[in-house]
Amino acid sequence: MTSQELDARFAAAKAIAQEAGAMALDYFNRRETLTIETKHDLQDVVSIADRNTEKLIRRRVEAAFPQDGCLGEEFGHVAGTSGYTWIVDPIDGTAPFVNGMPNWCVSVAVAHAGKPVIGIIAAPCHGELYAAAAGRGAELDGKALKLDSSRTVQNGLTGIGANSHVTPDSVGKMVSELLRMEGNFIRNGSGALMLAYVAAGRLVGYYEPYMHAWDCFAGFCLVQEAGGWYHDFPIEGARLTEGAPVVAAAPGARHALERLAGLA
Template sequence: MQDTETKARQELAERVAREAGALALSYFTDRDQLVIETKADPQDVFSIADRNVETLVRDAVSHAFPDDGFLGEEYGLTEGTSGFTWVVDPIDGTSAFIFGIPAWCVSLSLLHGDEAVAGVIYAPPTDELFSCMKGHGATLDGRPLKLTADTTLRNGLTGLGANFRVPRETVVQFLDGLMQLGGMFIRNGSGALMLAHVAAGRLAAYYEPHMNAWDCVAGMLMVREAGGWIGPMPVGDLLMEGGPVLAAGPGARDEFEVLASRALASAG
């Protein structure tokens, strides 16, 4: 029964992600009209686009599944009674979005209790839809994703995230170790999208010392369902607080796990 209920919600998430993405894209093409605001830090930005896209998703979910809970980046947590909770980032990569860089996405994920059971990431600039359901694999535009061990830290690109919440040492030490291996990194500003790229085999791994749940739950499940490795999922006690996010393909896992562990320990 739970699989059936989860599948119905995954299908809704795919439809709503496209609708939300279309709304976000309309703001993106007319972003000179947006009023940009900041939160706790000058790098932590948002606009009416973030709010209205989240409202679109909330309204669709509450109409279809009124008993579900909902946690969104802009409007916080609404408790539900069904056991399911939606975790949503309406525009992940807002800084890239407002500067006209096409590296942003809509990220929707679904929890049942404390367990991630489905995720959808839609990238409007490339019109790519990543989707996954626990135990049923991951897809890109309907095509199955299956990671191999061919890509390593040495011959591939590693995604990197950084923000004001963590000591710079946790990033600097990881970068130093990666480059000593002969690896190279990329940062596009959207952690959710880079996690989707790990699941698609485009990135060897992804490292960020701190992410919020709405940024990463969908992407981490995506990587695991594609056959990759992830660190602990940021649910349960970490749902509102966030935590480190680690993800890697089979060929990168061993060296990546060592580098990431050392870097995170450096902050202690």
């Protein structure tokens, strides 16, 4: 991986995420016209907004970097030959999206050698763009992000996530354990956006027992470049399209998040 290769993709990823965010926002503003479909269960929804936004991202990537691979939530994986793979979720938080809530985002990541090296999260309803690249730091709307080590589970908020892959009892246990730590929690319906909030210092950590790479890779890059930590999420071979636990934290909350996730 060269600096020139990374910089070219970083600039493109920011532009692509902003364009995709504008398209998704247009759909959001006329969401009453969308036909909502379900996928795995009644809480797992999708619409033409998700599909067309991902198609736009894929077209832009293919035009600019035809040798790169691409993995997206709606259209799966296309292998590349360059060593770079774009990992995208066109609308993370589709349930809030279709219900008229602003807690959704466009997530665009680039991975190299199995690790996230670029992470862009556009939150159009909030007019925010989170951006990070390996060795180049993280920023929110151009302002550098640097995590405060004095923030802990006890004096901050922790994001949690759950879905049909997680049993109700395990969710209850997760909440109970966090409260026993004298912490508090929030869930806004978008894991990618809550990872961006960890990078911005709005949350001290995030834990979800089962997520896919397209939900978390952009957020991982943001958290790492802001000075935080995330638990390794393997994507080599068949693992690329499989789910795994997602844990990320500010420095002062890492040990507590590791305990919460059963890693310590």
